[in-house]
Amino acid sequence: MKKIFFLLVCIFLSISVKPQSYIGAWERYDTSEEGEKLKSVVIFADGYQVITTYNADTGKFIYTNGGTWKSEGDTMTEKVEFDTRNPERVGSEISFKLTINDSIISIVGDDMDMKRIDSGNPGKLQGAWLMSGRFRDGEEQLRDTSGPRKTMKILSGTRFQWIAYNTETKQFMGTGGGTYTTIDGKYTENIEFFSRDDSKVGLHLSFDFNLVDSNWHHKGFSSKGDPIHEIWSLRENDYE
Structure with missing residues (x-):
């Protein structure tokens, strides 16, 4: 009986001290000085x-930044790869306590609480992906993903965002995002913001998708109506 009690205590303690995971999506709502309702998603x-x-309300794009991250204890360190408000920060590292x-993530010393949307489920494409090729006229054309110019798509279990940028020139080319589903081989995007064209907000785009040798094949029609067959490769965590 004592052994069983000791085992149950050990199990309880192992569960209670298990660190929470940042993986997934988080959101926050604010009001601008002009009275606009703002939504922030990480x-x-x-x-x-x-x-x-x-x-x-309108989906008008305001700001984005991101890159790599790692955490040690309660300290997170980010290496900036793109920042539309402060492009000079690209390449720098910032650290802060969380x-x-x-259900809630907060930056210590800053009035910024974000509520969890999901923990990486249920979507089948959770992760960070790089555009690594496409098919043109039936022929596969691959691209080098190690260069400074990147098109990255980050997905949680329910949210997606793509970003085109250059870490060498610190140039930002565009972004868009919203919610997505992966059901019966169909990947469907519901666009909530699009930096290049607000008129795309509200579109629902459906694509065929499948995983071939761990690469994501993405086939359908773009927001402009052009046929596409893209290849995306899962980006390895290479933050040193």
Whole structure:
């Protein structure tokens, strides 16, 4: 009986001290000085993150930044790869302390609480992906993903965002995002913001998807109506 009690105590303690995971999506609502309702969403994948703010009613894009991240204890360190408000920060590292529980994440010393949206489920494409190729006229054309110019797509279990940028020139080319589903081989995006064209907000785009040798094949029609067949490769966590 004592052994059983001791075992139960050990199990309880192991569960209670299990660290909370940042992986997934988080959100926060604010009001601008002009009275606009703003929505901020952060997506954490393994080693990569993005945070974006946009008008919750119209989808008008306001700001995004992101890059790589790692945590030690309650301290998170981010290496900036893109920042639309302060591009000079690209390449720099910033560290700050966080508190986290199952439903709220907070930056210590800053009035910024974010509520968990999901923990990386149920979508089948959770992670950070890099555009690594496409098919043109039936022929596969691969691209080098190690260069400074990147198109990255970060997905939680329910949220997605793509970002095009260059870490060498610190140039930002565009972004878009919202919610997504993966059901019966169909990947469907519901666009909530699009930096290049607000008129795309509200579109629902459905694509065929499948995983081939761990690469994500993405086939359908773009927001402009052009046929696409893209290849995305899961980005490894290489934050040193």
